[in-house]
Each structure stands twice: as structure tokens, then as C-alpha cells.
Amino acid sequence: MINIILCGGSGTRLWPISRTLMPKQFVKLFNDQSLFQLTLKRNSLFCNQQYIVSNAEQYFLAVDQMEHTKNASFLLEPLGRNTAPAIALACFNIDPNEIVLVTPSDHLIKDQTAYENAVRQAKIEAEKNNLVTFGITPSYAETGYGYIEADGTNVLSFKEKPDTATAETYIKAGNYYWNSGMFCFKAGVFLKELEKHSPNIYNTALNAYEHANKENIIRISHDDMAQIPEDSIDYAVMEQSNRVKVIPSNIAWSDLGSFDALYDELPKDDQGNTTNKNLIAVNSKNNLILSDKMVAAVDLEDMIIVHTDDALLISKKGSSQKVKQVVQKLKEKGSSLPQIHITAHRPWGTYTILEDTPGYKIKRIVVKPKKRLSLQKHFHRSEHWIVVSGTAMVTVGEKSFLVRPNESTYIKMGEIHRLENPGKINLVLIEAQVGEYTGEDDIVRIDDDFKRS
Numbered sequence: 001m002i003n004i005i006l007c008g009g010s011g012t013r014l015w016p017i018s019r020t021l022m023p024k025q026f027v028k029l030f031n032d033q034s035l036f037q038l039t040l041k042r043n044s045l046f047c048n049q050q051y052i053v054s055n056a057e058q059y060f061l062a063v064d065q066m067e068h069t070k071n072a073s074f075l076l077e078p079l080g081r082n083t084a085p086a087i088a089l090a091c092f093n094i095d096p097n098e099i100v101l102v103t104p105s106d107h108l109i110k111d112q113t114a115y116e117n118a119v120r121q122a123k124i125e126a127e128k129n130n131l132v133t134f135g136i137t138p139s140y141a142e143t144g145y146g147y148i149e150a151d152g153t154n155v156l157s158f159k160e161k162p163d164t165a166t167a168e169t170y171i172k173a174g175n176y177y178w179n180s181g182m183f184c185f186k187a188g189v190f191l192k193e194l195e196k197h198s199p200n201i202y203n204t205a206l207n208a209y210e211h212a213n214k215e216n217i218i219r220i221s222h223d224d225m226a227q228i229p230e231d232s233i234d235y236a237v238m239e240q241s242n243r244v245k246v247i248p249s250n251i252a253w254s255d256l257g258s259f260d261a262l263y264d265e266l267p268k269d270d271q272g273n274t275t276n277k278n279l280i281a282v283n284s285k286n287n288l289i290l291s292d293k294m295v296a297a298v299d300l301e302d303m304i305i306v307h308t309d310d311a312l313l314i315s316k317k318g319s320s321q322k323v324k325q326v327v328q329k330l331k332e333k334g335s336s337l338p339q340i341h342i343t344a345h346r347p348w349g350t351y352t353i354l355e356d357t358p359g360y361k362i363k364r365i366v367v368k369p370k371k372r373l374s375l376q377k378h379f380h381r382s383e384h385w386i387v388v389s390g391t392a393m394v395t396v397g398e399k400s401f402l403v404r405p406n407e408s409t410y411i412k413m414g415e416i417h418r419l420e421n422p423g424k425i426n427l428v429l430i431e432a433q434v435g436e437y438t439g440e441d442d443i444v445r446i447d448d449d450f451k452r453s
Contacts, residue, residue: 001123002098002187003047004090005039007054007062007105008080012327012338013258013320016311017290020339024256025106026061029266035256036105037065042112044069046119047101051094053077053086056452059217060347078222083181084236085205085228088194092209093218096188099126102233103182108265110252118249122184125153130245131193132184133238135177137250141167144257144321146179146234148246155244158234177248181255183233193243198236204228219451259304259320263288273297288317309342347450348373349426361438365419367392367427372420374448381435381442383411385419390427393420416446 011024018024025036040050050072054062059076066072075090087102094100101119109115122132133155135148147159147170158179162170170176195202208224238244254261267275272286279289284297291307304320306313313323327338343352348371352364367373367390375395385392385408392403395418396411403409411417413435421427445452 001047002094002100003043003050004087004100004102005036005043005050005052005105006083006086006102007036007052007058008077008086009104009106011106012324014256014262015323015327015338016308016313017306019337019341021057021344022061022341023058023106025104026058026065029262030108034065035108036062038108039103039105040066040069042109042115043101043103046116049073051075051090051100052105053090055080056219060450061345063347064345073218075218075220077220078225081225081228081230083233084194084198084201084231085225087183087233088191088202088205089209089218089220091187091191092206093214094187096186096191098187099123099184100187100190101182101184104255106256107180107182108254108256110265111250114249115251118247118251119184122247125245125247126184126186126189129186129189129243131190131238131241131243132245132247134180134182134184134249135246136180136253137248138171138176138178141171142178143167145255148177148179150175150177150246150248153245153247155238155246158239177246178253179234180249180253183238189243190237193237193241197240198229198231201229201231201236257321259288259306259315259323260317263304263317286317311337346373347371347452349421351431354430356438359434359436361433363431363433365427365429365431367419367421367429369421369424369426372449373418374443374445374450374452375416375418376446377414377416377444378435378442379414379444380437381433382413383417384432384434385409385411386430386432388428388430390421390425390429391423392427392429393422394418395420 009023010020011018014024017027026034028034052062052072053075056076056078059074118134125132135150141164143162143164146161149156149159204227208220208228211221211224213219254265256262269275271281273279273281274288276289278291278294280296282298284300286302287297287300288304289295293307302317304315304317330338343350349366349368354364355362387403387405387407389405394401394403394409396415
């Protein structure tokens, strides 16, 4: 069985800890492990291969968190078109008779034994050429999930996210399940059903796959991807097919779709506050507080406080679904806060913005051993590099030279240049950018080891 892991979400409802370039599936929230790593570990016990569908920016985050994972393949999408195209593109590259287990990368499942039993049941149904979904046994009247109405394993209907009164009637009925977004089927059976019920998605996805660059990693072109209609697997196939079965699953599942959901899963002290060595709580209880800096809470109850280096979120518990409205307002203002943290991850390492002021920007740059940045130039800024530790190989024009700790070099505006770490330890340097514009999009890449545009 092959595990298709859908890895392209941005997790905006967990902003500011989750950003487009560091979404929630890669944030290490549970014993220094990310949801993506837990997904890999959980499914590797019964899947002999893992097939990861991601966008190009998140590919390098995934690779960094897969140190002990073997036999994994990647398909990179230049833009998201929802789950139906993503699954189809992966299935085109899989033997039609192979059973696939499709899972998001950002869900938490705590009952491994019950999960394995549910997967085994799903596999039996998939071998009968059925499309199988996993229905989560609901524990309360949740309005943030879709529901599946079932008679045993037979699906009667799919329901949109309900209001509170409707959700309560579902719970009382006893034959409704939360729609988990996990699936199991033969690759070929899914593709035939997609072709039957959503032929436009099938044909455009097949065209994109056939034109893809399949050298080591399957890379779909932007133009081909843009031609594929955007739709979920539920709308495109599951709600229309007569081959659908559901496996009722009581697996201690959460999609961690809000800070309220995250609060339920994190360890807490005897006052119900999330455990945090940086918290001093005085007469405060039942709070979610995430911060690397000291937080003093006085007479607070049922609050959400999330602090990062560049943003502070304060919300009442029960209102955290509205965080996505904050993200939308930030996007309307043209802010980079929904996109990126102060520390940004790149395939070659990281950079941290220490100061960003009109006319100049200062960064701390870390380059991994044997990695190098793109060969590039800038139109609006000059750069001054000071090496703190490690040794830098610097290329400027036709010349290459070493820069050692406590040494520096200067890159004039418009000069073609490259930074490389030829050593065995991290290269750390301070970069001072000076110019009328220091935005991250003032980069013209001439050559790049990571095939970025």
C-alpha cells in the first residue's frame, strides 16, 4: 500500500505560528515533532512507500524533516488546485491496481491501534474496488466539519458544514460522522471514477502529468497546472460515485483547525493553562499561551495568547476560527506577515531578519554544509557580508575567493554573485543590505541548484 500525503496547506487559522512558508504541518508542536513527521511515522508501519504531494516552497521543509524516511517520492505543484487534482496527479504515477491511502499531513491521530484497525478495514473494502473514506465518530456537535450520513459502511449522503442546531440533530441521530479527509482506494479505480464524474479535471490533470518533468522529482508546469479546474475530491468524485464506503473510526483524531482544537491536545498544568516554562500565571486558568518570551498572566481565564518574534495574537477561547479574518485583513494591507516568519527557511538554510528599515536591512544567514545560494544579482541594493563562523566561498563576477570568520566582502549593486558553504559545519554570516529597495523579490536568479524560478 502506498501513502499519498497531501502536504500543501497553509494553516491560516493557526497564524501567527503557521505561515504560508512554514505551515502548521511543519511546526514542531508535539515533543519536538511536527504533524508531518508524525504522519510519516504513523503510516510507515503499513505503507511500503510514501508519495508526497507538495508545492515547491514546502518541498525543502519536507526533505529536512524526513531524515529517517526511505522510499519516498515527491510531486511538486506550482500552485494549488485542491485535493482532486493533487490526488489524480499522484495516481497517474502509480500502478492502477495499487491500493493508496490518502492522508493530509496536518492531522493528529493519537490512537494508533484503532487507526491501524480502521486502515485494515478500509483496505479490505478498497480491494473490492470501492472508494473508501474514514468517518470520525463525533464527540460533540462541531460546526467546522462536513458530515457523512451512513448505514453501516454504506454512505447515504455527504453534508456541508452545519449550523449548531443541525449538528446537534446529527449527533442525536447516531449515524453521522465527521468527514476526515482521509481515503483509501486503488489508484486506477479512483482515476476511472474521476474520469466518469469530472472528466475536465481528469483530462487536464492527465495532460499536466504527461508534460511534467519527471527527473527524480515530478514537477508540474505552472501553465499546465493552471488549466486544471480547482475542486475537492469530495465534490469531484465521492459525492457522485456509487462505489463509496465509509469506515466508522474512533481514533482520537483532530485536524487542529483552530487554536481551540490545539488547546485540547497540548499538555496543561493543574490550572488548565498550557504547559509553558515561560509562563507566570497569577489567578489565571484554562488559557492557551504559546510564547518563547516570558509571559505574565494575571486574572485571565479562557484566553488564547500566541506570541512570535513579529506578531501577537490575543483572542477569547471559542473565537479562534476568526483568525482567518485577521489573515485576510493582513493580506489586503499587503503585509508579509501571513507569508513568512522573521526566520525564513530556504533549501540552502535559513535567514533571520534582524532589522528592516527604509534604506537598509540586516540579516543573519545560515548556510548548510555543501549548500549554495543561487547565482544572482540585485537591481536596487548592495550587500556587505561579514562571516561569523564557518568559511564562505564567494563568487563575484568571474572571481571566487574564501571569506573566513571576522572577514568581510562587499557586493556592488548589479554584480552577479553567489554564496557557498564548502565546509562541514554551518556557515553563519551577517548581511547588511543597503539600497532604495530591499524586498525579497529583488533577486534575478541566473543559476540555481534547486530549480527555483
